[in-house]
Amino acid sequence: MNYSSRPTWAEINLLALRHNLQQALKSCSVTQRVLAVVKADAYGHGATPVTQALQSFGICDFAVATLEEALELRSAGITDNLLVLGSCFPGQEGAFLQYDVMPTLLDVDTALRLNAEAVSQKRQLKVHLKVDSGMGRVGFLPEQLREFLSQLSQLDGLTIEGFMSHLACADELNSTVTVDQQGQFRMMLQMVREAGIEPREIHLNNSAGLSGWECPECTMSRPGIMLYGGLPGFDFSSKLDLQPVMHLRSCIAQLRQLPAGSGISYGHCYHAHDDMKVAVLPIGYADGYNRLLSNCGQGILHGEKVPVIGRVCMDWIMLDVSHVSDVAVGDCVTLLGSADGLSITGDELAEQLDTISYEVFCRIGSRVPRRYLPES
Ligand SMILES: Cc1ncc(COP(=O)(O)O)c(C=O)c1O
Numbered sequence: 577m578n579y580s581s582r583p584t585w586a587e588i589n590l591l592a593l594r595h596n597l598q599q600a601l602k603s604c605s606v607t608q609r610v611l612a613v614v615k616a617d618a619y620g621h622g623a624t625p626v627t628q629a630l631q632s633f634g635i636c637d638f639a640v641a642t643l644e645e646a647l648e649l650r651s652a653g654i655t656d657n658l659l660v661l662g663s664c665f666p667g668q669e670g671a672f673l674q675y676d677v678m679p680t681l682l683d684v685d686t687a688l689r690l691n692a693e694a695v696s697q698k699r700q701l702k703v704h705l706k707v708d709s710g711m712g713r714v715g716f717l718p719e720q721l722r723e724f725l726s727q728l729s730q731l732d733g734l735t736i737e738g739f740m741s742h743l744a745c746a747d748e749l750n751s752t753v754t755v756d757q758q759g760q761f762r763m764m765l766q767m768v769r770e771a772g773i774e775p776r777e778i779h780l781n782n783s784a785g786l787s788g789w790e791c792p793e794c795t796m797s798r799p800g801i802m803l804y805g806g807l808p809g810f811d812f813s814s815k816l817d818l819q820p821v822m823h824l825r826s827c828i829a830q831l832r833q834l835p836a837g838s839g840i841s842y843g844h845c846y847h848a849h850d851d852m853k854v855a856v857l858p859i860g861y862a863d864g865y866n867r868l869l870s871n872c873g874q875g876i877l878h879g880e881k882v883p884v885i886g887r888v889c890m891d892w893i894m895l896d897v898s899h900v901s902d903v904a905v906g907d908c909v910t911l912l913g914s915a916d917g918l919s920i921t922g923d924e925l926a927e928q929l930d931t932i933s934y935e936v937f938c939r940i941g942s943r944v945p946r947r948y949l950p951e952s
Contacts, residue, residue, distance in 0.1 A: 747809025
């Protein structure tokens with residue numbers, strides 16, 4: 577049966593994605609490629625369409641977080657290089673080989689499991705070796721790397737295709753942590769080279785690293801958030817010229833005239849100070865519009881910013897549109913992104929929510945359809 581969908585959607589502007597990619601490429605040295613991070617459904621923007629768009633802009637290396645995310649791209653027909661940044665969990669080894677997906681090698685046990693599977697299939701599996709240069713999360717510490725390198729000659733089924741690490745504080749441009757991490761990274765790369773291994777790919781920088789820190793030995797950078805128009809840190813607002821890719825929009829379902837004193841939404845934490853015109857939008861926290869935006873979110877309507885009033889509900893929010901003329905049911909309100917020359921950026925929402933734009937984008941729920949522009 578054909579029917580119209582609820583008028584709430586996230587518009588994904590692929591021209592903005594291309595613009596942001598160009599900014600990332602500008603920050604790369606001439607010899608570096610972009611390994612585009614499309615994990616977590618491309619930070620909520622839609623992994624398959626975003627990957628396909630990036631392919632059409634010339635990118636052929638992609639990183640995801642899980643095997644499942646990689647297989648989603650493979651089943652969409654994406655045959656480019658895929659790196660899983662997370663672990664290969666027990667029982668997943670065969671799938672990495674079968675679908676030609678590269679795991680990130682984080683420890684010796686995983687290396688042994690992957691090697692056993694590759695050897696039993698008489699195949700070679702390309703892996704990226706991850707070292708912990710100071711992130712304090714996953715990867716080989718120097719002593720563990722030494723031990724691993726001493727065993728590597730017996731792991732015939734593995735090819736060390738890449739050498740990588742991850743930066744903890746690259747968003748702070750004066751961070752001595754990053755300087756130390758770069759030093760550790762180079763030192764561990766040297767250990768690998770002294771063991772007779774020359775990885776084809778070397779990568780360290782995320783968006784913040786790419787935009788503020790050089791890595792001359794790197795063959796790739798791994799930008800994520802900057803592709804989607806989010807700043808990798810507050811220090812970058814004047815450094816980066818990025819465009820928002822996601823625009824969250826919803827159309828007015830009801831317009832209500834409420835008398836002064838009316839309580840609005842759960843808990844009546846807002847009361848109409850006057851007779852008010854209230855617009856009700858069919859979107860709520862189940863769609864990823866955070867409940868902490870109760871009484872403090874904003875929407876863009878007819879070239880004006882209008883406040884969210886009362887609690888954000890699971891499926892509805894209310895806006896005070898008393899001062900906006902010519903408002904009608906069906907009018908479109910932008911809650912994230914830009915409209916009419918105004919914008920509400922992911923970074924602004926993140927600041928209000930005491931989080932980062934990454935989370936704002938990732939939380940836009942699966943109930944919100946993504947519409948890709950320009951339509952192909
Ligand atoms: C290992 C790794 N590399 C690269 C990225 C991309 O980082 P960003 O989105 O800050 O560019 C991430 C994101 O969390 C990551 O975990």
